Amino acid sequence: MPRASAAPRASGVPRVLLLQPPFVQLNSPYPSTWYLSSFLAGRGIGNRVTDHSIGLFERIFCREGFRRVFGDARPAALARLAAPPPAGGGAPSVDGASESAIRFNLSRFLSQERLWLGSIDRLVAYLRGQDPEYAHVLAAANGATPDGPRLDRFLQSVDFSPSTDDAPVVASLLLADFADFVTTALDANFALVRYAESLSASVREFPTAEKAASGWILSAFYAPLLEAEWDKVEAEAAPTVSEPFILACTIPFPGCLGGALFAARSAKARFGSRVRTLAGGGYVNTELRSVRSARFFDYFDYLCFDRGYGSLSAVLDAEGILAEDVVDGSAGSAKGALAGADSPRGRRARGQPLYRTIYRAADGASLVRGIDEELPALAESAKTRYEAIDAECAVSVLPDYREADFSRYIRPVDDANAMHRLWSDGRWLKAYLAHGCYWHACAFCDVALDYIRGYAEVDPDRLFVHLVAQAEATGIRGVHLVDEAAPPASLLRLADLNRAAGLPLSFWGNIRFERAFTADVAAALAAGGLLGVSAGIEVASERGFKRLGKGLGLADVVRCCAAFKEAGVLVHAYLIFGFWDEDEGETVDSAETMRQIFKAGLVDSAFWHKFVLTRHSRAYGEWTRGRHPGLHPEGDGPGTRWDFADNDLRFRGEERSEKFSVPLDALMAAWMAGEALDSPVRQAFPFKVPAPTVRPDLVESILDGYAMDRDKARAAGLGPAASGGTDRGMHPAPRAVFLGGSAVPETLRSGSVRLGWRFRLEARSLEIPGGKDGNAPVRAEALAALLADASAADGLGADVFGARLAGVLGEEAAKAALPVLRSTGLVILPTRS
DSSP states (O other): OOOTTOOOOOTTSOOEEEEEOSOSOSSSOOSHHHHHHHHHHHTTOOEEEEEHHHHHHHHHSSHHHHHHHHHHHHHHHHHHHHSOOOGGGOOOOTTSOOHHHHHHHHHHHHHTHHHHHHHHHHHHHHHTTSOTTHHHHHHHOSSSSOOOHHHHHHHHHTTTOOOGGGHHHHHHHHHHHHHHHHHHHTOTTEETTEESGGGTTTOSSHHHHHGGGOSHHIIIIIHHHHHHHHHHHHHHHOOOSSSOEEEEEEOOSGGGHHHHHHHHHHHHHHHGGGEEEEEESHHHHHHOTTOOOSGGGGTOSEEEOTTSHHHHHHHHHHTTOOOTTSSSSOHHHHHHHHHSTTSHHHHHHTTOOOTTEEEEOTTSSOEEEOSGGGGGGSOHHHHHHHHHHHHHHHHHOOOOOTTOOGGGOOOOOSSSOHHHHHHHSSOEEEEOSEESOSSOOOTTSOTTSHHHHOOEEOOHHHHHHHHHHHHHHHSOOEEEEOOSSOOHHHHHHHHHHHHHTTOOOEEEEEOOOOTTOOHHHHHHHHHTTEEEEEEEEESOSHHHHHHHTOSOOHHHHHHHHHHHHHTTOEEEEEEEEOOTTOOHHHHHHHHHHHHHHHHTTOOSEEEEEEOOEETTSHHHHHHHTTOOTTOOEESOSTTOOOSSOOSEEEETTGGGGGGGHHHHHHHHHHHHTTOSTTSOGGGGOSSOOOOOOSOTTHHHHHHHHHHHHHHHHHHTSSOOGGGGOOOTTEEEEEEEEEOSOOOEEEEOTTSOEEEEEEETTEEEEEEEOOOTTOOHHHHHHHHHHHHHHHTSTTOEEHHHHHHHHHHHHOHHHHHHHHHHHHTTTEEEEEEEO
């Protein structure tokens, strides 16, 4: 442990290494390390971010990496091919491939080794946007590049005549094919964006999860990458026993656990007592809150929970790594705070809890827990201080990507679906408008945890200024809002500011389908740079909405989707099947409703997830209080063996819904391809299911009502903005905002003036009669000025707009003009409170 008298290092020395373990998505930096980097830098603590997800990808997917792959794969592959095939073809592989298919593809890859070695560097450069001419090579499909099973299927779908527009798909499928080869020939745990996920997802015993830290990919490629990283740490920080460096790993997903364990073990082997290892992130927050395994702490000295700022501060304080002004601005008080009896260091030395942190006690067997119910064991002053850090930083800290090298990231395209491409085909600045979820009431969601329950909004004006500065510094102008559900008022404010500034950004992200997203609000969001939204429908039935407590019904969802699609915004829907009380009829009804939704063009993509009961969900909490008598969790009683992950729970009867997985996925794939939209959904199930009870025109009838209400609101002119409901941060005082282009006057032969503008790629106009006074040009100029004023970020108060319009055109002419304006770019929006 560091000495209490050790002076904090200068902020320029990176005492903290923020590490993203492999693997996450390869198109953009994952945001958590960059948020933490900003937090530390703001407190004068030197730090550096390193992304080993893209780093490990670079080591594997290059000519030298492929030489190593083929060199190690060839002996075992040739031996497998030399042996007679097993009788009956052998058992299928994990992905269902037969032994004959595996042997065929092993032979294929070995045969094409030279093609792979000659192609890989250009493939990666192309997906980085650095070799655009390579698209013509990929589109030629003439054997100048290698091939694989995934690419085979795609080429068949385009009659072996891909265009250059298909080149990103071809390149991405080639990478996926080679990853499959590595998985088959060398390391069954490997995948492009995850590692050993099956060994990490809700695995209850740590020895099983620990197996994720072994494997050919990690030893062959990750070990040397880590050694190079540690060399850099030695050169820049020169850690000592008294002044160790902090290795902080974020583990957002199960597929990152193996890499995190491997990195921590490597750091311990290299630095010993000169390093302290920390882990946090989504996987830690949800799965490891009740961890019991002392052995896990051979890898990580501390687990940090929830927002992370308070927990990380407590750990850094305990380790003597903080800037001198963190406590109250003086070096003396900082040292005193570090050395005091109830300081973090003092508590750590005595084996007492640290704020929202778990660590192993000095006896090597017991764990010291400072989360949830253990929080009262903390001194009130310490608890208050760190809670304040969490609360303040959740809304004030913004990610700083200026040190990120975006040119390293690739833009893989899994398929041609426009909404799906948003996830991977783009480099994004990732940030959130709010911490947590403002609704935090859905039955399936982890509503007991801070990442959902602890709602706090970021100032959208401040975030916008920050993101524009980040875009100018990095050259990246796309923003992925990574909220649990972006608050509508903040989202609208971001769009208003972006539109008024000339659209320096484009953005997309996760929302809740809400009544607040009216046709006018959706139009304003689209005009302000919104590209797409993703949100949960879950079970597309009224019974499903009631079960989940979503606070809305099917009609609300359909209207919301219609508003977005009318505005040209892409829409993705999350769906869930297999709830404990969901019968087959409800599943079929949900599928039929989704067929109608796809047929109406209301969503661009969707995905069905099988319901997973989690310990921190509202449903489980209600079950513990005697509700949901039909829900029977299993493997959670006395005598259950576990010492590691414990969030996901089994429940009686959950296997009954497994047979729906493949048919539902097939239906979704067909609908997204524009197929089977008129086919009865029952035909998709290879087993008997009930007929749908949903009216065949259910969605169409809701759309008819939506269109009537929309047109009625437009005909009403400057009616209340609350016609579609208000939401958190909004109130019904309306404002008029003009989304059309600049109004250009044109004098007609009749003496009238036609004021013309563009809106949604169409010419729009309003004719101003000449009249006896000959003042049509003057009125046209005044109306153009009014529309220009209404184009500002906040627009004009609806009452102000109406009064000025009447002053320009006269009362009767203004009444006649309003419905025209309302259909050609004038929207009525709620005012942000």
